[in-house]
Amino acid sequence: MENILETAQGYATSAFDVAFAWLINPANWSQFALLVVAYLAAVYITRKISPRLVAALTPATDSQTVLSKVRRFVLIFLPLLMPLLAFGLTAIGEQVTRSIFGSGEVIAFGKRVFLFLAVRAFVRDMLTDPMLKALGKMVLIPLAAIYALGFLDPVLAWMETTIIPLGNMSFSLLGLLRFLVVASVMFWLGRWSNDQSNALIDKQEMRPATRQLAAKAAEIAIFGAAFLIAMNIAGIPLTSLAVLTGALGVGIGFGLQKIASNFVSGVILLLEGQATVGDYVELDGGEAGTIVRMTARAAILETYDGKWIVVPNEDFIVTRVVNYSDSGSANRYSVDFSVSYDTDINRIPDIVGPAVAALDFVLDQPENPDVELDGFGDSGVDFVVEFWVNGIDDGKNKYRSHVRFAVWNALKDAGIEIPFPQRVVEIKGSLPQQPA
Template sequence: MNDLMNTVLGYVMPVYEIALAWIIDPANWVQFALLVVAYVAAVFITRKLNPRLIKALTPAADSQTALSKARRFVLIFMPLVLPLLAFALTAIGEQVTRSVFGAGEVIAFGKRVFLFLAVRAFVRDMLSDPLLKLIGKTVLIPLAAVYALGFLDPVILWLGATTVPLGNMSFSLLGLLRFAVVATIMFWLGRWSNDQSSALIEKQDMPPATRQLAVKAAEIAIFGAAFLVAMNIAGVPLTSLAVLTGALGVGIGFGLQKIASNFVSGVILLLEGQATVGDYVELDGGEAGTIVKMTARAAILETFDGKWIVVPNEDFIVTRVINYSDSGSANRYEVTFSVSYDTDINLIPGIIEPAVSALDFVLDAPHKPDVELDNFGDSGIDFIVEFWVEGIDDGQFKYRSHVRFAVWNALKDAGIEIPFPQRVLHVKGGLPVGAPE
């Protein structure tokens, strides 16, 4: 028991002596006091400054100018004002204590804690993407915590000495972590830049196909540049990606033929404008609907009943597609009807054509409604009324139903009978004896 107590005291006494020396050292008390003063001053300044900054940086709700967007971007960084201001004030205090007492370990620790709080606020309040937030929580915050505790240098040495072999290439754990940190920041900035560029391109006066191609090109350029910058900063040699690029090319050549074909077909569609968002198309297989979205791989059609059909881009190139051009084009439709044989058919065009022309969706150009004699049917005389509308009859009788109502009402008002199927039976040899007449 005595030996155990002596061993414990051998460990405790040095710690006790260090703690006692630290407590009775006036320089440490001054550093702690400056640390508290710096934090209190940062809180006071932030409470006074933040409302004024928010008021000055908040643009009008309907303003979409470049300056307004820049001001909204700056507002995103408001959660960092308090910890960064405390960090700056603490750094000034550290310079004072080191010049006066020649020591500043306590206030330097507080400065690192404030930087840790800034990193935590960045991950918690500024990162909205789930993947970026996960990287921030698993990489950025632990690194900031290690730095705050003062163990960053030995941890960096250990991470740099630990390598992960990957075929002919090898990466250190430090390089992987550096890449994750840089990629988190670069791709967050890339996402914001992509949103801004997409909104700017959408406002330009250009064909929809060209606009979508410009959006996709800007997205590829922004994230491609972010990836290259992240690889360069992380210290990953780009020449080492040659093997990966070659393997990817082989994979596309053998296993990803359809994906590559659909991607190229999508680019062709965007360039030529054969089909774009807003067009009503009918495919060779019978699928029909309005194109509501075009991606790098497929187009999404929305049918009249709200169903979505995913159609590979290749189908628009290699098969027959009927494009009704729903975006601002006139289309002709027809409705059939019949009248009885007792009707003066010469009166029909003068009755039906004005009734159909009175409908607000029927156009006078390129042609006014036209009534044509179609056939002499079994029960009546068949007519067709042709009319032009702006858009597509993409629903079940979207326009035809209104036209049929107009035809019915016009014929009823004119006293013209709409026939129904009738049959006349001739019995050879007369009726059987005793049969009722």
């Protein structure tokens, strides 16, 4: 126990001697004083000019000019003003102290601290994307802290010599970290570029199917290029991935046939444009609805009652599909009705036809409503009225319901009876007598 106390006392004495020597050295306390002055000056200048910079750089809320966008972009960097200003003033102070005293380690350490504060402000206040903010907290801020303490070079050297084996490949810890950082940044840039390209494509005058195909092609090209650039920057040779890509090829060939088939079918659909977003389709399997989204694997149908149906793209190629909305053409519907056998059926077309044509959603092109004699039923004479409309009778429009109302009212106003099922029962012989 006494040896431990003596050792601790020796360390304390040494530390006191070093601190005392540091305090009585004019070069050291003058550098420390310059650090304090630089920090206070940066805080004072920032408080004075920040409101003026905000007022000068803030554009009108509804302004979307190039200059307004540039001014909004510059405003994003305002949190870096104080630490970078302190960094610049400290750099000037370092030149002064080195010219006078020939040393500047203390002020150089302070300069690195101010740079660390700038990095922390950048991650905390400027990064809004969750992925980039997490990357900054886990990688950028720790590296800036290590740099501020002066240990960056030894840490990087240790990471460079630490090898991580992975099958036939091996990576240094520094290379792996560099790959993760570069891949994350490239993925973010790819996503941002993809959003910008989609916005640009949406503004172009082209068919929806062509627009979606262009967006998918741009997405594949952007993320493919981002992957290749990330691999190149990280120093990973693509030839080392031959085994991995070969295994993926075998997996696609045997286990992912349906996915590959659906992907190719999706490309064919986008190229041919026979079914695209906004079309109301009905498949052989009974699925029916409006296409609200088309992905690389499937199409999303929305029914009139709000349900979403996921239909594989292959079903649009190998089965019969009825498209009610192709090229924006009108659609024809029919409504059945019956009249009594006592009716003068020659009057029916002149009664029902004008009543249906008077409805505001019924078209006169390609033809007016047509009333046809459909057959002679058990209870009455069967008719059908055919009419054209723009749109789909999907439960929201209720075209056929309105037409049935119009037919009912027109026949009632004309005094024509709408029959209901009747049966005539003939009993042969006398009825059995009930016992008294």
